[in-house]
Amino acid sequence: MPLVSAGARTSTGDGIHLGRSIGAGLQGAGSHLPTFGGLPDPISPGRANWHDRQRLTSERPPWEIYVDREGSRWVAEDEPSIDEKERALTSVPEQTFWTVFDDRALAAATGEQQIVVGKEPEEVRAMANARPGVHAAESVSALAEAAGIDPDGLAATVRAYNAAVVTGVDPDFGRMHLPAPIERGPFYAIRNHAITLVTFQGLDTDADCGVRDEAGVVVPGLFAVGEVIGAAATCGNSFCGGMLLTPALTLGRLLGVRLADQVVSQPPPSTTSVAPVT
Secondary structure (H helix, E strand, O other): OOOEEOOOOOOOOHHHHHHHHOOEOEEOOOOOOOEEOOEEOOOOOOEEEHHHOEOOOOOOOOOOEEEOOOOOEOOOOOOOOHHHHHHHHOOOHHHEEEEEEEHHHHHOOOHHHOOEOOOOHHHHHHHOOOOOOEEEEOOHHHHHHHHOOOHHHHHHHHHHHHHHHHHOOOOOOOOOOOOOOOOOOOEEEEEEEEEEOOOOOEEOEOOOOEEEEOOOOEEEEEEOOHHHHOOHHHHOOOOOOOOOHHHHHHHHHHHHHHHHHHHHHOOOOOOOOOOOOO
């Protein structure tokens, strides 16, 4: 499965690599929880741009739908809990989906209602078919072909969604905000992917922040705190911006005090002179 990051380009896991180079074990496997990210970077395929991300539907009433590669919806787009959406995203194949909407929805996406943060409708139109992951076409089937979505699946999903708009009832996911059908071309699809901002797996440590090897034995003199021990060590299977700051500061201070106390409690080195051996 591809891994896409919106973290700092200098966040390359050097601390984890250093620990692993001397046999350190890992903890937190299987605890990954993604977040919604930004548009695919036009130069670096493994990255997303957080500064021009798609605006979350928890920030604005959604006109669009989310579909997977088969063209199927997988969540109620107006679900207010981003946590619920992120957990639902983990079950989507390759954790990749497309935001699909029509030109009527785009025309309404101005100011604080923008679909892409900082981009007015004309700017989004200009990106279509010019920037990787942003597609436009005059028909739903042509859009699917351009974006790499199953055409029959997307067509069926759009028909079902449009019927839900007419009746005011979404039988599949219970979406409540159904402002307009997706029917006025051109049609648009923006590719999105589960984004990693933190590392959930990290160096294995004991209760004293001592790093353990793969056999569970503490490596003498090696300690670790902060993101290098992985988010799962202090947050479990959850994610929220800034959640790793307090554990890093707290554990770092506790470890520093403990190591300082050990130094103070040790007897000073001997100052007795020793005659040189001749």
